[in-house]
Amino acid sequence: MGVLPGMTPSRHTRDHRRAPADPTDAMDPTDATLKPCQALAWMILILLAYTWAVPFRDIYGLEARIALMAREMMENGLALFPRAMGRPYPDYPPLYFWLEVLFSRLIGHVNTLSVVLPSALSATLLVALTFILGREINRRTGWLAALILATSPDFWQKAGSAAIDMLLALTITAALACLYFRARDNRRQIRSLYSAGVLIFPALAFLTKGPIGIVLPAAAWGAFLLWEKRTGDLFRFALFISVFGAMCVAGEMAVAWETGGMDFVHDVMKMQVLGRVGQKAGKPFYYYLACLPAAAGPWFLWSIPQAGRFFARVFKSPGVATLRASMPSHPVMRLSTTWFLSVLIIFSLAGSKHARYILPLFPALAVILAAGVTRAMGREIPARHRVLEPLLMVIIGGLLVSGVIFTAFFRPYQASPVEIACTVLWLCAVCSGWLAIRNRTAGKFRVVALTALMLATGLSAFDFFARPIVSKRASGRAFVKTSESQVGPDVPVAIFGLGRDRDGVKYALYSHRRGKDIRFISRIENIKELPVPCLLITYEKHLSRIRAVAGLKNLRVLTRGAIRSRKTVSCLIAGQG
Known part of the structure; x- marks a missing residue:
């Protein structure tokens, strides 16, 4: 395969094949070479950490819509645009849903595990890619970057959820890794493989979430080339990625036109591009800056001393020379910096803001934080270790004791033998x-390792002890099953008041009816037109209005329950007045 634009080996990248080992690496337990079987074992361990508690909980929240689309693909066959309740959905391309269908077929049906596995696998591969990129600086930075990413609170929670943005983060990271390694490797066959990756992974990113899958790696790599002063490569790369992106968009628009005509083309453009960029921002521009400390958790604290030293140098000797001397010298650090800033700026300027959107910058942030932790460990005061080590051990011990006490005395339902066995395995x-x-x-690295263990203990405890309870209250599964068990399978279902894209999706997911067969009523007067008998689902607060306005005589309440903690009722309409 020929040389792709923006990928010719540069003087900067050729001179940094691998940074020299730190003289203190002899004390570092991460100094050992990682064998392939050991790498596989670590990846399996990470995947199990993210998924071991998933079978104990329900699908809830945004996962419900993602799972419903996978269920409809299971029923009707694969599609290039996912469908929810019979309607094509313009927000997302199909890749994540195809993976859901694949795992659901292997398991036998759509369940929580099959819905979460694409995200958990993506997170596991992201940790591996982050290790590979960080290892280009030195082995310690590679291990620390992987450790920081794997145990960052927000990343861990998204890994154990159905998060489309996790798959997007994986494909973007893989694309940038291929661009970087292609530019530094002179072996023709290896470069051809990386060149293929540069074509494949942006295409997969586009199939995951649309044009943003092309924009993010293009901005990160373009900014890196600009920093490296490779203007010729930047021009060629810009031309290449523009043509490649235009071809992807044109293909998607053609499929959209075949799916639903020009109206659906407009919907796709609105939901994937114009709506997210042009709509009024519901959150301030600094929203993502506020999310970062919470997302990284205690790892963000390690960056504070380094940031303090940087600003102290700048204020002490202001000028371009000081800034230039403070810039990262290794190309992976420079790529991580442009990658982090590009994603952060693009999403900060967008109108639609959600914390999950910035998952693609997490690997870059992990590498940056790992470099900071490495420097901080070199300057750490031994007395501080003597304070932090016992404190972290007390926190870990407290989490273990709390888990046992909760299982024994405070679980709202009786623990099954499997749950008791899992509690023992967790301990x-x-x-x-x-x-x-x-x-x-060694004592120097023990604080870092204990920090990671504390985070893993706390996050896994939340997944196993708290999240199942939260999910069962929010999903509405028990309410749906109880409601439909009281009527025959041929009785139609109508929903009033529950939004089609909100709680209506949750009901449709757990219903035995096909999504397209569930009727949504927008006006109370239209309830009179429903066939008899009919199962009516509504919020309890609407019940008195329905009886007064619709004038129904034989409206019998079957079940009272909750979906997303909102009081919901199911009623059997057996006659009209």
């Missing part, structure tokens, strides 16, 4: 991790 896994840290890490 054993945490204790094994603590013993490994105690026996295999």
Whole structure:
């Protein structure tokens, strides 16, 4: 395969094949070479950490819509645009839903695990790619970057959820990694493989979330080329990515026109591009800056001393020379910086803002934080270790004791033998991790390892003890099952008051009826036109109005329950007045 634009080996990248090892690496337990079987074992362990508690909870929140689209693909066959309740959905291309269908077919049906697996696998591969990129600086930075990313609170929670943005983050990271390694490797066959990756992964990113899958890697790599002063490569890359992106958009618009005509083309453009850019911002421009400390958790604290030293140098000797001397010298650090800033700026300027959108910058942030942690460890005061180590151990011990007490006394339902066994395994896994840290890490690195163990313990405890309870209250599964068990399978279902894209989706997901067969009523007067008998689903607050306005005689309440903690009722309409 020929040389792609923007990918010729540069003087900057050729001179940084691998940074020299830190003289303190001899004390570092991460200095050992990672064998392929060991790498596979670590990836399986990370995947299990993200998914072991998933089967104990329900599908809830935004996952319900994603799962419903996968269920409809299971029923009607794969489609280039996913459908919800029989209607094509313009927000998302199909890749994540295809993966859901694949895992659902392997399992036998759509369930929580099959819906979450694409996200969890993407997160596991992201940790591996982050290790590979960080290792270009040195082995310690690679290990720390992977550790920071894997245990960052927001990343962990999204890995255990059905998060389309996690798959987007993986494809974007893979595209940038291929661009970087293609530019630094002179072996023809290897460069051809990376060139193929430069074509494949942006295409997969586009199939995951549309044009933003092309824009983000293009902006990150373009800014990197500009920083490297490779203007010729930048021009060629800009031309290449523009043509490539235009071809992807044209193909999607052609499929949209075949799916639903010109109106659906407009809907796709609105939902994937114009609506997210042009709509009025509901959150301030600094929203994502406020999200970052919460997303990274304690790892963000390690960057504070480094930031303090940087600003101290700038204020002490202001000028271009000081800024230039403070800039990262390694090309991976420069790429991580442009990657982080590009994604942050693009999403900060967009009108639609959600914390999950910035998942594509997490690998870059992990590499940057890992470099900061490495420097901080080199300057750490031994006395501080003597304070932090016992504090972290007390927190870990407190989490273990809390988990046992909750299982024994406070769980709102009786724990099954499987749940009790999983609680014991969780205790054993945490204790094994603590013993490994105690026996295999020096005091200098023990605080970092204990921080990661504390985060993993707390996050896994939330996944196993708290999240199942939250999901069961929010999903409405019990309400749907109880409601439909009281009527025959041929009785039609109508929904009034529950939004089609909100709680209506949750009902449709757990209903035995096909999504397209559920009727949504927008006006109370239209309830009179429903066939008899009919199962009517509505919020309890609407019940008195329905009886007064619709004038129904034999309206019998079957079940009272909740969807997303909102009081909901199911009623059987057996006659009209």
